[in-house]
Amino acid sequence: MQIIENSTLYDVIIVGSGAGGGMATKILSEAGLKVAVVEAGPYFDPAAPEQQTQFKWPYESPRRGANTVRPFGEFDSAYGGWDIEGEPYTTEEGTDFRWFRSRMLGGRTNHWGRISLRFGPKDFKRKDMDGLGDNWPIGYDDVKPYYDKVDKLIGVFGSNEGLPNDPDGFFLPPPKPRLHELFYIKGARKSNIPVYPSRMSMLTKRINDERGICFYCGQCSRACSVYADFSSGTCLIFPAQKNGGQIDLFVNAMVREVTTNEEGKATGVSYINKEDRKEYKLKGKIVVLAASACSSARILLNSKTKQHPNGLGNSSNIVGRYLHDSTGGSRSAFIPDLMNRKMYNEDGVGGMHVYTPWWLDNKNLNFARGYHVEVWGGMGMPSYGFGFNHNEFNKYFGINVGGYGNPLRDEVKQYYGSTMGFGGRGESIPQKDNRCEIDPTKVDEFGIPVLKFNYKWTDDEINQVGHMHDTFEEIVHNVGGHLLGDKPTIEQKNGIYAPGEIIHEVGTTRMGDDSKTSVVNKFQQLHDVANVFIVDAGPFVSQADKNPTWTILALSWRTSDYIIEQLKMQNI
Known part of the structure; x- marks a missing residue:
């Protein structure tokens, strides 16, 4: 198949536009770097009249509120879900892993719960406390300055306790x-x-x-x-564009692999354009993966070459392993x-x-x-059945709810x-055998080999x-x-919810000082390839009992600062 090459040489190519990708886009572009952002879904702006779903009533839906085509409700702003037509994944027998993907500019940050918790000092060093799992190679003090910056840049309500x-x-x-x-x-x-x-x-x-x-x-x-x-597009990418950042957006672009040269160094990415189904190549000095923990692992594992026979950055055979989700x-x-x-x-x-x-x-x-x-x-939003189920009320309390007309209205008001x-x-304990890997027998509609999941609580x-x-x-x-x-x-x-259902999956490209037991170093840089970084939740050594987004943002900012510093020193 003919591959169409883009002649532009970007300073940085960022794959994914969610929390990690959005933060990297802002920091790197505002530092003067020319950035390409590659997103698997369409452009999205919740203020655009044709995309806005705020303030719509259930009766404005084609299904009049009776059903939904989206996992979290008819007007939820997640373009995707656990099951996406043409983009399958498989599971090992006995595994019920569910993989949520949000295909749109800003990714999952458009519809998440906005629970914005910092990891604490203990969360980076849990092995010291209970002997389970592994410590992070960094501590809270390494991340605190970036948590502070994220708080001030994005805004978070709460109280100091x-x-x-x-x-x-x-x-x-x-x-x-x-x-x-x-x-x-x-x-x-x-x-x-x-x-x-x-x-x-x-x-x-x-x-x-x-x-x-x-x-x-x-x-x-x-x-x-x-x-x-907070959404990545509205709070990070759009402001970076307004501040003069050199940003080229490539939407509806499904990345197949990171491309490399004879020395094994990354040279860019190849992607399938979902609109014309042709394959394109972008050239970049640095590649930053922020596609989500599992998607970034998939890209690395599909990036096999003579220099990287096990997949890019996978000399340790750790890529895809230690996958874990919140309980x-x-x-x-x-x-x-x-x-x-x-x-x-x-x-x-x-x-x-x-x-x-x-x-x-x-x-x-x-x-x-x-x-x-x-x-x-x-x-x-009131509707019949909102907040209670009449069958359950009958079963547990002998309360008869239901009917039509005025009796129905009276009952809804009574229980509303x-x-x-x-x-x-x-927090779950990371297990080496909980993993995603390439299924050698199946590809998606773009011809890209898909992931197979193996996971047990x-x-x-x-x-x-x-x-x-x-x-x-x-x-x-x-x-x-x-x-x-x-x-x-x-x-x-x-x-217990099926793994993946809480949508906090982390750990597939874990951070560590030892290249034999980890994928990236403490600055989220591949041990094997110095010009590839990962800024989603893949590098997490453990999840903590907090939502991961604030830590993704802080670590992405930290990594972006490191990239800028290393470029000045001509180390990458």
């Missing part, structure tokens, strides 16, 4: 708790479970002239048309004291106003590591806002999720509530 492993930052004012969150606070504190204001990247106060302030529509998952919440467990409950509520607007931000960080000592528990608790509820839900998100993760459910039950009992659904059993693995 002096917690040893949940570090304070530079916070905007947090929103007040809503009624269901006040019930959660009451129930949690009765059991000595701490509750604090959430730390989330929505602007509750103006920080510059380019972005608006959150007006509490509660629709952050649709991406904000006034740029009040997840959830439960919902009916709270009688929240019935017959007065109707008022309490939408708030698109997510929780309060949360519970990990508070216990694992030495007294039957699992390692911890989890945080997220809470939801309130009076969101009377449910509360919990989500636990915890250990007892640590299963027991941890069991503890989550015990916590949820205790809090509900404390507020006089009734749990909906049956508690999952140990035979059901305590209801």
Whole structure:
């Protein structure tokens, strides 16, 4: 097949435009480097009238709200999902890994929950504490200056609490708790479970002239048309363009491989244009992979040459290994004291106003590591079935809900806002055999070999999720509530979410000082190829019980500064 070569020589080619790719684009382009950004999906701007989904009603959907073509709701701003037509992946027998991909400029940052937590000092050195997994080759003090910069650049609300492993930052004012969150606070504190204001990247106060302030529509998952919440496109790439950055965007471009020369040094990337189905080559002095942990691993493994027979950067045979996702467990409950509520607007931000960080000592528990608790509820977009399921109410409480006309309206008003839900998100122990690798028998619609996943939870993760459910039950009992659904059993693995479902996958190109047991060094530079860097979550040695985005952003900024420094010194 003829490959069309672009004559431009870029200083840096960045593959992927999510958190890591967006930050690298901003920092490197504003340093004067000519940057190419290669994104597998289309251009996206939530302020563009033809792409905006904020403020749409369910009846504006072709399905009138009865169903959705998107995993997180009809108007969610994720172009993609766990299953994408023409882009399959496979699993080893006994594996239920689910791989979420968001194909669009800004990637997953357009629809994520904006929970913006720093890793703490303990999170970088967990092996020293429990003997499991490995320590990072860097510590909190190495990343703290970049966390501080990210806080100030992007904006995050919260409160300084002096917690040893949940570090304070530079916070905007947090929103007040809503009624269901006040019930959660009451129930949690009765059991000595701490509750604090959430730390989330929505602007509750103006920080510059380019972005608006959150007006509490509660629709952050649709991406904000006034740029009040953080998305990579609106907060990093667009500002970099306005600041004069030399940025060429290549959208709908599916990267096949990193190209190399006879010395094994990277020379650029090749990609398939999704619109004309032709293959193109871009030339660059440096390649930065930010396609997501699994996608970057796939690109490296597909970049086989005489100099790199095992895949680019894979002399250690570690690429794709140590894949791990956050643990997840959830439960919902009916709270009688929240019935017959007065109707008022309490939408708030698109997510929780309060949360519970990990508070216990694992030495007294039957699992390692911890989890945080997220809470939801309130009076969101009303529809029949919102917040309760009539079959469950019949089963558990003998309450007959249903019908038509006025009786239906009366019942919806009676129960509207009377449910509360919990989500636990915890740290898993990285396992070498949990991995993604190339399936030699299958390609996607672009002719690119696909990934095959092999993943199993250990007892640590299963027991941890069991503890989550015990916590949820205790809090509900404390507020006089009734749990909906049956508690999952140990035979059901305590209801732990399938790996990949929490969409926090990390670890496939892990960081380390030893090139035999890791893929990148402490600056996220390939041990094997000095002009290739990885700035997504692949280099994570461990996940912590926090969402990974703030750490991806901080490490990407740190790596970008290192690239600039190394270029000045002519080391790459």
